[in-house]
Amino acid sequence: MDSVTSEVTTRQLRAELADVIGKAGYAGERVAITRNGKLAAIVIGPDDLELLESLEEAEDLRAYREAKAADDGGRVSLEELRTDLSR
Template sequence: MTTRELRDRLSEVLGRAMYGGERIGVTRNGKLAAVVVSVGDLQALEDFEMRQDVEAYRKAKASDDGERISAAELRHDLAT
C-alpha cells in the first residue's frame, strides 16, 4: 500500500491491523517505508528482543574475566 492509499484508508488499515492481525506494508517511492502492525505484534516483538538482550547479558556476564581497562587505554587501543 502506498502512503497515498494509507492516507485515504487509514481507518480501514488500523482496523485490519487491530482486529485482523494483519501486517500492512506501506511504500514510499516504490520502497517499503513502514509496516502497520497490531499492538500485540509490537509487544511480542519487544518481548522477543528483551529475551535476546537478557540472554546476551547472561552470556557476557558468564564469560567476564573481571579484567578492566581505563577509558584512556580503550581510546588508545581503538586509535591504533
C-alpha cells in the same frame, strides 16, 4: 516477507487510514506501506508489537548472560584505555 497480509501506497493510506488501522489492530494483519514502489513501513497491531518487544528483551537478556559468563574479571583503567586509544 511472507507475514505481510496486505499492501497500500502512501497515497492509499491517506484515504484508507481507518481501514488499515482496523486491519492491524483488530484483525491482526500486517499491512505494508509503500512509497514509490518501495517498502516504507509496516503497520502492525499492539499484539505484534508486544511480541516483538518481548523477543527483543529475551535477546538482550541472552546477550547479557553470555557476556557475563565470558567476563574474566579483568579491568582496564581509564588511563590505560586512553593510552591504548591514542596509539
